[in-house]
Amino acid sequence: MRLLDIYLKGGLIMHLISILFVVMIYVTIEKILVLKRARANVRDFIASIKGLIRSGNVPEIIDYCNSYNTPISRIFKQGLLKIGLGDERVREAIEMAGRSEVFMLEKRLSILATIAGIAPLLGFLGTVTGMINAFMTIQSLGGIVSPSDLAGGIWEALLTTAYGLIVGIPAYGLYNYFVTKINRLVYEIENATFEFIDILGSDEIKNKLGS
Numbered sequence: 001m002r003l004l005d006i007y008l009k010g011g012l013i014m015h016l017i018s019i020l021f022v023v024m025i026y027v028t029i030e031k032i033l034v035l036k037r038a039r040a041n042v043r044d045f046i047a048s049i050k051g052l053i054r055s056g057n058v059p060e061i062i063d064y065c066n067s068y069n070t071p072i073s074r075i076f077k078q079g080l081l082k083i084g085l086g087d088e089r090v091r092e093a094i095e096m097a098g099r100s101e102v103f104m105l106e107k108r109l110s111i112l113a114t115i116a117g118i119a120p121l122l123g124f125l126g127t128v129t130g131m132i133n134a135f136m137t138i139q140s141l142g143g144i145v146s147p148s149d150l151a152g153g154i155w156e157a158l159l160t161t162a163y164g165l166i167v168g169i170p171a172y173g174l175y176n177y178f179v180t181k182i183n184r185l186v187y188e189i190e191n192a193t194f195e196f197i198d199i200l201g202s203d204e205i206k207n208k209l210g211s
Contacts, residue, residue: 006159013126013160020115020122021167024174027111031178038071038105038185042192045072053199058083071101072189076196083200090200094193101189105182109175116172123164130157 008014045068052061058080065077078097082089134157 112175119168126160
């Protein structure tokens, strides 16, 4: 029996689980690309920023942040744009930018958790409805069925549960993987942000930046 024939025996539920599978692939690719763009050597970036800050040329520092184009550089840029408006405004700008970047990193992540929960449940639903249909067939035949007929109806019903688990288990693993990666990145960003605020708060740097 061909794989397509086996798939079709699962009925409508198989198509619903397939939609979840496609969504899982899309979210996975998107998160990989987002994390790839977000990854940066934070220590090297901080070192470069320190050197540029000592020059006191704010437009040059902002241009450097634009060229780097990572969450940490965008956060720093928002703080630099508020230079001259007071420490509190700088801190607020950095905190708001930080929350925005964290939101973008975590965006659509909950979809993977949802798929991890829904896919197996849909599979189980398909099995239950399949078993109901199998027993309805047995009843309509007056209970006169061969063991092979009964076995065939059962394995067809179990197809959806297997498929739901095939989709749900990887979705759960991917969700935990991305949560770990994002938490680590957020931790690095928070530490770099605190260091950046301390740098901007020093009297020497304030004088050079004219804040």
